[in-house]
Amino acid sequence: MIHQRSIRELRDSITRQEVSVTEVVEGFLDRIDQQEEKVKAFLSVEAESARAQARALDEKLAQGEALHGLLTGIPVAVKDNIVTEEIRTTCGSRILENYVPPYDATVVRSLKENGAIVVGKANCDEFAMGSSTENSAYFPTRNPWDLERVPGGSSGGSAAAVAAWEVPGALGSDTGGSIRQPAAFCGVVGLKPTYGRVSRYGLVAFASSLDQIGPLANSVWDVALLLQAIAGSDARDSTSVQRPVEDYLEDLGKDVEGFRIGVPSEWFSSGLDPQIEQAVQGAIQKLEGLGCVVKEVHLPHTEHAISTYYIIAPAEASSNLARYDGVKYGYRSSDASNLEDMFRSARSQGFGEEVKRRIMIGTYALSSGYYDAFFLKASKVRTLLKNDYLEAFKEVDFLVGPTTPSLPFKMGAKTTDPLQMYLMDVYTVTANLAGIPGLALPCGFSQEGLPIGLQIQAPHFEEAKLLRLAHALEGELAVERPELAVDQ
């Protein structure tokens, strides 16, 4: 079955011309046709343009043209908060329901230049605000391992599409865990790179000091290849870092003996599901078996991470989302009597509940009288959280622990209690606040057959070494994949 193949396998088959790009694309479009009604991972599927691109690539291959793209003929999904030229980009919001961008995000341009085929836009929580994809203004995405459960969020569409084999790889964005948490919930690999490693040009801004685009796929190798294609500095994003991009593939397969692994005791405190703890501890033993040196470390300010994040991220969001006023693009209410009224109507009718809540929290935290107690205070605690990492990374090369405190939860279970939803991000937000890379790796399945993901975090710009460790652990764990709920 073509749709069960990894990017690595597909790439080899296409290069050797054992399979045409059209066959690959048709294979995945067929799979999307079969699964989409159940999974609902896509806000749009671009079947015709995907077929046309496939034909064009096949013609080039038939003429013996050497194609040097890293991803020639590989179908990918792109989260719908990443703009795509001539393809509607909604951010999962009604306010952008009819927005058709006139340009590609830099990462989309990089994918295309490398021969990848964008087959669709993946569902997400509105403006990437959420941990379950239930905040999409259009419909919720379902977890392919249990259709009554959430896929995580906010990149839930990207993760579910990869898990259900609707695409072999996808891009997501991660502001507080939005790649890693859905990757863990869906049993796929997801990487949030170092802040600044990947251009944010064309990523619709949520919290600009935290947002980062990253890849999701079914293996570490595939994630490394996708990162290779999108990493690098960009003149259009002044926060992208001018630093050479490493070769993320060349060290995959090398041993990891002597790597120093820190296990933060704060990540195994109360509130962690015992099945997740057991699976993660089992994986840590495997790391020891691979010759890694494991030791306990401390991140003493972890208990303040959620408070810090849920002040800073909404504060930045309240500023970034001020641009939605119904003037240049987006929803405009027809019943406004004057300009001021038009702004208020567009925003009040166009934004969903959670987005409004975060704009309100952010505006409150930045407002005169509360700025010092909230935004300034949180920005200082951000320094403490970052220093926790700097201290830990003096002693160890990596931190390993869980990605999520709970298994994928039932749809609707947390929608009425936003704070409970926020607490899902406890192990992921600190990487964004400190700007370090983090990777979610499947490490087992629960008794109910739900995926469990561990998390590896590394110092700034250590993606190559991080992927090397994850690749070694992935091989050692050799997690057996039960049959998907959608295939039963």
Next chain:
Amino acid sequence: MAITTKEIEKIADLSHLRFTPKELQLFVDPFQEILDYCAQLEALPTDTVEPTYHALDQERATPMREDQVQASFSSKQALANAPDSSDEHFRVPAVIE
């Protein structure tokens, strides 16, 4: 720190958002709960701590580039998503009587 309905209305006004009385009623409790949770930071001593606004302060070069004219969107492209436009302009309700 109990937040009053009046304060919430003020924040909504600053945010250019409107809530119906029923929406406001549903909004208050979770908002209060989140603020209370976030206010836990207050207990942490931070008098001598510098704030962090950017994760990579040392590497944040934001290099200046040559100020060269480059191709940009045409006004047709820029106006394509506008809810209302006229000639080469975005159109909004009258501001001046």
